[in-house]
Amino acid sequence: MRDSEARLNVIVTGVGALIGQGIIKSLRLADYNVRIIGVDRGEWSFGASRCDAFHQKPFDETGDEYLGFWQEIIESESVDLVIPGLEVDVDFLEARRAWFAELKVRLALNCSDLIAATRDKWLFDKKHFAGTGLAGIPTCVAESWEAAIDQLGPPPLLLKPKIGNGSR
Numbered sequence: 001m002r003d004s005e006a007r008l009n010v011i012v013t014g015v016g017a018l019i020g021q022g023i024i025k026s027l028r029l030a031d032y033n034v035r036i037i038g039v040d041r042g043e044w045s046f047g048a049s050r051c052d053a054f055h056q057k058p059f060d061e062t063g064d065e066y067l068g069f070w071q072e073i074i075e076s077e078s079v080d081l082v083i084p085g086l087e088v089d090v091d092f093l094e095a096r097r098a099w100f101a102e103l104k105v106r107l108a109l110n111c112s113d114l115i116a117a118t119r120d121k122w123l124f125d126k127k128h129f130a131g132t133g134l135a136g137i138p139t140c141v142a143e144s145w146e147a148a149i150d151q152l153g154p155p156p157l158l159l160k161p162k163i164g165n166g167s168r
Helices: 018-029 046-050 064-076 087-095 097-102 112-118 121-132 145-152
Strands: 008-013 034-040 053-056 081-083
Touching: 008 018, 018 034, 018 046, 034 046, 064 097, 087 097, 087 112, 112 121
Parallel strands: 008 034, 008 081, 034 053
Antiparallel strands: none
């Protein structure tokens, strides 16, 4: 670590998932002078053990208590930056940019226009990506399994929701 740099207190969300764990690993490998505070629903996740501190997220992420959870962590841990590792956290942070700014914490987010444009993956492909000339993955929105096979060919197929993350 570089002694001349001020220590940065960073929250990484979704430390139980691969993206959150990758963020932690990248911060450690880059030798940044950071203290990593992990946030996840699962207190026994592998990622929690890779953090300097860990806070278990409440399961109700809709009420005022959830904002209280965030305010408590930001104040008690003197947080400088929040890096979301889950799409649900991107959406939560995006909707509350001004609230976090009042707490004087920075958010590692793309601009609001890009977040809105990419929320629906299929529409983003049709409106923005298709005209770039870059190779894409054949995609369809089908009414049935048979219709998907007609459009894309025989299985195996990777199924992803239009909005949200994950695949099946």
